[in-house]
Amino acid sequence: MKRKSFYTIIAALIAFTxxxxxxxxxxxxxxxxxxxxSVPTSSDIGNNYYVFxxxxxxxxxxxxKGVHQxxxxxxxxxxxxxxxxxxxxxxxxxxxxxESQGDGFALRNLEYSALCFQTxxxxxxxxxxxxxxxxxxxxxxxxxxxxxTWTLQNGKYGGSNYIGPWDNVIxxxxxxxxxxxxxxxxxxxxxxxxxxxxxxxxxxxxxxxNPVAFDAGNRTGWTExxxxxxxxxxxxxxxxxxxxxxxxxxxxxxxxxGKYKVSLQMAGTSGAGKVYDTSNGTTKEAASSDAxxxxxxxxxxxMIQDRTYGQTITDEITVSxxxxxxxxxxxxxxxxxxxxNFKLYCTGLDxxxxxxxxxxxxxxxxxxxxxxVVPTACENAISSAITTYNQSYETAKEYSTAIVAxxxxxxxxxxxxxxxxxxxAYKTMRTNVQGLENTxxxxxxxxxxxxxxxxxxxxxxxxxxxAATTASAINTQTxxxxxxxxx
Numbered sequence: 001m002k003r004k005s006f007y008t009i010i011a012a013l014i015a016f017t018x019x020x021x022x023x024x025x026x027x028x029x030x031x032x033x034x035x036x037x038s039v040p041t042s043s044d045i046g047n048n049y050y051v052f053x054x055x056x057x058x059x060x061x062x063x064x065k066g067v068h069q070x071x072x073x074x075x076x077x078x079x080x081x082x083x084x085x086x087x088x089x090x091x092x093x094x095x096x097x098x099e100s101q102g103d104g105f106a107l108r109n110l111e112y113s114a115l116c117f118q119t120x121x122x123x124x125x126x127x128x129x130x131x132x133x134x135x136x137x138x139x140x141x142x143x144x145x146x147x148x149t150w151t152l153q154n155g156k157y158g159g160s161n162y163i164g165p166w167d168n169v170i171x172x173x174x175x176x177x178x179x180x181x182x183x184x185x186x187x188x189x190x191x192x193x194x195x196x197x198x199x200x201x202x203x204x205x206x207x208x209x210n211p212v213a214f215d216a217g218n219r220t221g222w223t224e225x226x227x228x229x230x231x232x233x234x235x236x237x238x239x240x241x242x243x244x245x246x247x248x249x250x251x252x253x254x255x256x257x258g259k260y261k262v263s264l265q266m267a268g269t270s271g272a273g274k275v276y277d278t279s280n281g282t283t284k285e286a287a288s289s290d291a292x293x294x295x296x297x298x299x300x301x302x303m304i305q306d307r308t309y310g311q312t313i314t315d316e317i318t319v320s321x322x323x324x325x326x327x328x329x330x331x332x333x334x335x336x337x338x339x340x341n342f343k344l345y346c347t348g349l350d351x352x353x354x355x356x357x358x359x360x361x362x363x364x365x366x367x368x369x370x371x372x373v374v375p376t377a378c379e380n381a382i383s384s385a386i387t388t389y390n391q392s393y394e395t396a397k398e399y400s401t402a403i404v405a406x407x408x409x410x411x412x413x414x415x416x417x418x419x420x421x422x423x424x425a426y427k428t429m430r431t432n433v434q435g436l437e438n439t440x441x442x443x444x445x446x447x448x449x450x451x452x453x454x455x456x457x458x459x460x461x462x463x464x465x466x467a468a469t470t471a472s473a474i475n476t477q478t479x480x481x482x483x484x485x486x487x
Contacts, residue, residue: 023189024053024060026085032197036190039143040105045098048192049110051086052096055149055187057170058083060094063109068166068175069128076112076129078176080165087201095198099135104142104155106135113215114304114340117141119178124157125166127178149187154178162186203256206346207394211261214344221251226330238300238340241273241330250327255319257350262326263313265303265341267291272335275342277317278325284314288337299338307341316347354399355392361403362390365410373420375474376466378413385409422471426478430458433481457484 027033033051040048052061059080066077084091093111100106106116112129116139120126132139140155141163154161157179164180165171180186202212226247241247264275266288276285291310302309317324328339365386369379389402413419461477468474 023055024058024083026083027051027053027191027193031085031087031201032193033191034193036192037145037148039145040098040192042100044192045100045105047194047196048098049195049198050096050098051094051191051193052150052152053083053189053191054080054170055189059170059172060084061096061176061188062093063111064175066128066175068177069126076109078117078127078163080170080172080174080176082172087198087205101135101140102137102155104140104153106139107141110215112304119154119156124154124161124179125177127154127163127176143190150190151185151187201397203258203346203349204397204400205395206258207348208259209394211345211347214346215342222249223251224249238296238303238338240296240336240338242336246329246331248327248329250325250329253324253326253344254322255324255346257319257322259316259318259347260324261314261316261345261347263311263341263343263345264328264339265291265307265310266312266328266337266339267299267302267310268337269335272332273328273330273337273339275312275314275328275339276326277314279317279319279323280321282317284317286312286314288312288339296338300340303338303340311341313345320350348394349396351393351396351399354396354403358390358399358403358406361406361410362386365406368410368414374413374416374423375468377469378419381469382409382413416471418471419469419474422474422478423465426461426465426474429478430462430481434458454484457481 040050053059054061057080060083062079062081063076064079064081066075069075069077081094084094086092086095091111093109095110097108097110097113098105099108099116108116114133115129116132116135117127118130118132118136118138120128120130120138138156142153142155142158144151144153152163154163160181161179162181162185163176163178164184164186165174166177167174168180168184170186176186199214202214206212224247239249260277260279261284262275262277264273266273266275268288271287273288274285275288276283278284288310324344326342326344328342330337365382369382372379385406389406391402393399393402458481461481465474465477468477
């Protein structure tokens, strides 16, 4: 009976640990991430990006080539993948947008935003990118919140059809299906971040050694000049122009000052198309490569399959007025160009304001040290912080981190008026008693021994005070001198 009870307890413990909730530490409030607990509004989805974190493992939903799903080489499936911090890792494949569809949402991945994820007529298990660039009933996903976690229901098939692991095992690299039921239904936390904050985080981490890319291929905001264009909404929404001159498609961007490049995938007539960017009267451009194309569909599909196929990138341009125009143009006749996938790369923000701010902060620190209002140990702590943080950095994030850290050290002592008052009181008292012992009105009972003892007490107190970093430590030494004075 006892043995049976023991095994029953062990089985219960195993069952419990298999359902332990987990989370991730990659998405912090300090970086702007918030865990949501209510269905996003239309305003929310227009302003936010989202990340789906498995509630039982530190895994996120990302994308990869489908294995069980649609096996077309340009299709992507949804996978459980190791959690990352999307900005510092420069991995946007874990970041999603939500778009309204019926009474639910359509999911689009930020890394490959041309197509929505969808289920298909072949069966409710399908959930991948196929041929739907805009939300429709096949793309609908219903977000359902209960007991602290979210489930993602297949909105087309409804009922007991949810996103979860295809093989019913949640692990890194597990592909998802959209027909899971019961204990195999995936449970998630959903984190949101404003698009503006996410982009700012990316920009703050940009440098020559770590350029960050923004998908500039949205279907809105473009101005088209000239004729002969075709925007085929299938196969990722690629564009085609043929046998025309003076074709130009462009958009104006308002962006932080810094260094940028723009890239575009182009295939067709070699050298006919030019991707360009213009800022403050300066233009940088690059001509289409020798990537061959046979027809519109196959060429665009080649671009989807290989994001380096036909990719052309401009030289770096410096933006100093917050304005940048990007586009693609053809200035010759009888050309045929397919193009897709505009990307804007930032290779670093204008850091002059950060450099100036750090320099001013260092000057403030040195002025505070020179004022001699805190003990030597405090001054040394500030000097050490200056040595640590007064460096040249590559990114705005690094400058911001250094400025915040150095400010915190300075504020620790600059704002501690109790410490400063105790230090001032100690120095005044020390001066007074040293003056008193040298006057004829103060007599030692045993002048030689007493004066030697008192001087030693002052010396010990001075050493302790200059090593102090708190008011209480200083006040202790002030009391010690008073005691020594009246011995």
